[in-house]
Amino acid sequence: MLIGGIMVITRKNPVHSALALIVTLLAQASIYLMLYAPFVAGVQIILYAGGIMVLFLFVIMLVSIDRSMKERQFNSQWVVGLIAATALGGLFIAVYTKGPSIFPDHVLPIVENDNTQKIATMLYGQYMFAFEIASLLLLVAIIGAVVMAKKKI
Amino acid sequence: MHEIIRYIESYLKTKDLTPGAAGNMFWVLVYIMLVFAGLSVAVIAMNWLERKILAHMQVRLGPMRVGPHGLLQPIADAIKLLLKEDIMPTEADGFVFWMAPFIVVLAAFTVFVVVPFGPTHAITDMNIGILFMLGVSSLSVLGIVMAGWASNSHYPLIGALRSSAQMVSYEVAMGLAVVSAILMTSLNATGTGTLSMIGIVQAQQAQGEWFIFKFFPLGLIAFFIFAVAMVAETNRAPFDLAEAESELTAGFHTEYSGFRWSLFFLAEYSAMIAVSSIAVTLWLGGWLRPFPNLLNGATWDLVFSLFPGVTFLFFAAICFYNTVRMPKHPLFRIQTIGLAGFGFVLALIGMVLFVPAVSMRVQDIFWFSAKVAGFMYMYIWYRGTFPRYRFDQLMQMGWKVLLPLGLGVLVLTASVALLQQKIWHP
Amino acid sequence: MLHITTLHYLVLGAALFLLGVIGVLTRRNVVIVLMSIELILNAVNLNLVAFSRIWGGLHGQVFAIFVITDAAAEAAVGLGILIAFFRNKETVNIDEVNLLKW
Numbered sequence: 001m002l003i004g005g006i007m008v009i010t011r012k013n014p015v016h017s018a019l020a021l022i023v024t025l026l027a028q029a030s031i032y033l034m035l036y037a038p039f040v041a042g043v044q045i046i047l048y049a050g051g052i053m054v055l056f057l058f059v060i061m062l063v064s065i066d067r068s069m070k071e072r073q074f075n076s077q078w079v080v081g082l083i084a085a086t087a088l089g090g091l092f093i094a095v096y097t098k099g100p101s102i103f104p105d106h107v108l109p110i111v112e113n114d115n116t117q118k119i120a121t122m123l124y125g126q127y128m129f130a131f132e133i134a135s136l137l138l139l140v141a142i143i144g145a146v147v148m149a150k151k152k153i
Numbered sequence: 154m155h156e157i158i159r160y161i162e163s164y165l166k167t168k169d170l171t172p173g174a175a176g177n178m179f180w181v182l183v184y185i186m187l188v189f190a191g192l193s194v195a196v197i198a199m200n201w202l203e204r205k206i207l208a209h210m211q212v213r214l215g216p217m218r219v220g221p222h223g224l225l226q227p228i229a230d231a232i233k234l235l236l237k238e239d240i241m242p243t244e245a246d247g248f249v250f251w252m253a254p255f256i257v258v259l260a261a262f263t264v265f266v267v268v269p270f271g272p273t274h275a276i277t278d279m280n281i282g283i284l285f286m287l288g289v290s291s292l293s294v295l296g297i298v299m300a301g302w303a304s305n306s307h308y309p310l311i312g313a314l315r316s317s318a319q320m321v322s323y324e325v326a327m328g329l330a331v332v333s334a335i336l337m338t339s340l341n342a343t344g345t346g347t348l349s350m351i352g353i354v355q356a357q358q359a360q361g362e363w364f365i366f367k368f369f370p371l372g373l374i375a376f377f378i379f380a381v382a383m384v385a386e387t388n389r390a391p392f393d394l395a396e397a398e399s400e401l402t403a404g405f406h407t408e409y410s411g412f413r414w415s416l417f418f419l420a421e422y423s424a425m426i427a428v429s430s431i432a433v434t435l436w437l438g439g440w441l442r443p444f445p446n447l448l449n450g451a452t453w454d455l456v457f458s459l460f461p462g463v464t465f466l467f468f469a470a471i472c473f474y475n476t477v478r479m480p481k482h483p484l485f486r487i488q489t490i491g492l493a494g495f496g497f498v499l500a501l502i503g504m505v506l507f508v509p510a511v512s513m514r515v516q517d518i519f520w521f522s523a524k525v526a527g528f529m530y531m532y533i534w535y536r537g538t539f540p541r542y543r544f545d546q547l548m549q550m551g552w553k554v555l556l557p558l559g560l561g562v563l564v565l566t567a568s569v570a571l572l573q574q575k576i577w578h579p
Numbered sequence: 580m581l582h583i584t585t586l587h588y589l590v591l592g593a594a595l596f597l598l599g600v601i602g603v604l605t606r607r608n609v610v611i612v613l614m615s616i617e618l619i620l621n622a623v624n625l626n627l628v629a630f631s632r633i634w635g636g637l638h639g640q641v642f643a644i645f646v647i648t649d650a651a652a653e654a655a656v657g658l659g660i661l662i663a664f665f666r667n668k669e670t671v672n673i674d675e676v677n678l679l680k681w
Contacts, residue, residue, distance in 0.1 A: 009602035014610045035632045042284035050291030057298045059658045081604030092593040141652035148659030
């Protein structure tokens with residue numbers, strides 16, 4: 001997964017970047033399976049790898065990339081960017097070496113066969129409001145995307 | 154060596170052979186090899202069947218020369234494709250060009266990990282089975298987009314864009330139809346349904362009717378939506394605008410030749426078999442024999458258990474009939490002998506299937522394969538009968554007809570199911 | 580065999596997050612910046628699901644599903660903006676997006 005991530009940010013050709021991202025997403029789905037979250041893994045494969053990445057590939061193909069591949073790839077502010085990222089990384093390291101005392105170890109719950117049912121109960125019971133808002137958000141996003149990409153409104 | 158034999162014996166002695174029960178690599182690999190071999194045979198048979206059946210529908214004969222009645226034609230095609238020159242366009246992106254057929258084949262074949270051939274006959278039974286199948290079959294869209302882009306010429310690009318837009322649109326309708334079938338699995342005592350493929354068929358068995366007949370006509374409409382969407386999903390006639398020969402010079406696989414083209418072709422047929430097996434599992438009751446409850450009892454079980462053997466003997470009889478009808482010319486001697494030999498092999502298989510020990514195990518696999526074969530025949534029938542859809546008509550139908558219909562069926566199924574649980578049979 | 584504790588998942592999530600941040604801050608191609616944003620969201624999801632694994636309740640996984648949904652919506656809108664912009668300026672370089680009004 002890390003190799004995929006590194007290839008996403010360093011490739012010159014955006015199509016190669018998109019392929020590396022697909023590899024990263026599929027690896028992420030398998031990590032979800034390791035974390036006993038099969039439903040989230042399935043959703044990740046269908047939505048992310050099968051939907052969003054198709055969208056990205058469409059747009060990359062529509063936007064001509066020949067000119068952009070011959071230009072410089074990295075920003076003029078890349079030094080500052082790297083310094084900022086290193087600072088963030090230092091912060092992470094400081095938090096994580098405070099230790100495993102903050103994050104308890106694996107509790108090793110029983111492997112569930114009804115993960116999907118429990119998620120569904122929670123989604124439609126406790127988080128019903130968030131569910132409705134998410135559907136409204138998707139509606140707004142659809143209308144927004146269609147309006148943004150039209151030739152004349 | 155002794156270890157291996159003892160290991161195999163210890164596995165065969167276990168009575169409850171649930172899928173993946175051994176939980177170890179050896180038996181999983183054996184199952185995978187079996188399914189892969191079966192799938193390859195099915196794809197080869199599909200190739201031959203498609204050409205013969207299309208030909209008979211168009212009142213001509215189809216391939217007759219290569220083997221007896223063209224039976225060796227797929228092998229000849231495979232040899233030709235393997236020997237062709239492997240062309241790569243000069244400006245094409247090498248890595249993406251190479252990866253694209255690989256991804257499509259991977260997506261089409263990985264789906265068969267969860268296909269249930271029987272109550273204990275699946276490679277594995279994930280408890281998100283149907284979700285996994287839908288997700289992995291949506292990965293083939295990626296392969297097609299990559300194939301179109303990497304060929305660096307405008308015909309494949311347009312073909313790939315059209316083909317992937319069509320596949321993505323009809324995935325939505327497919328998903329809605331699938332959800333309304335999954336809803337019907339929750340009509341049991343505990344009120345919880347299941348996403349696992351084997352669980353869905355067991356729910357149909359417990360509720361005593363196939364989901365296609367449930368809440369008539371809602372199950373039927375859902376099945377109809379899925380049947381149309383699955384034909385569009387696999388880019389087959391009448392939705393094959395993106396790859397038809399007369400439209401776009403073969404669309405996204407124009408620049409592929411030889412072995413790479415045969416990979417696309419292989420992936421297309423196995424995707425067809427995969428979505429047909431989804432349809433059979435969800436609506437037509439998987440491996441259950443017809444009329445499990447209406448005609449129950451020991452005698453009917455015996456009658457239905459004779460079906461596999463009878464089918465093979467029927468095919469053997471057709472072979473022998475055609476052997477007798479072969480022209481009595483010395484040049485046809487090899488073909489006559491070949492056909493008679495094939496008939497003998499089929500008859501032998503039929504005889505073996507009459508043995509009760511074998512027939513008990515093969516029963517489920519046979520009914521499942523028979524239903525999937527019915528779907529394959531429908532696919533070929535559609536190709537021979539319907540004219541092609543224009544691309545805007547296709548997209549219109551996907552979004553404006555199938556999607557509202559799917560939503561309506563979902564809402565109605567949910568309300569009828571709720572009524573049934575709460576009010577009619579509390 | 581290394582015993583995989585929670586810390587390993589969190590460190591992996593942090594590494595992905597860092598890679599995404601570097602991608603956003605240093606690349607000039609808009610599409611790659613958007614893909615780095617997707618990397619960041621994935622790292623967050625990984626953290627969420629890992630925590631839901633420790634504490635047992637499924638709240639983390641439900642939240643992760645919502646995050647995936649929102650990422651889809653945001654990718655769609657972002658790419659729409661990109662297409663609208665590209666139609667006017669013929670380039671996918673962020674450095675050329677330097678006029679507030681033209």
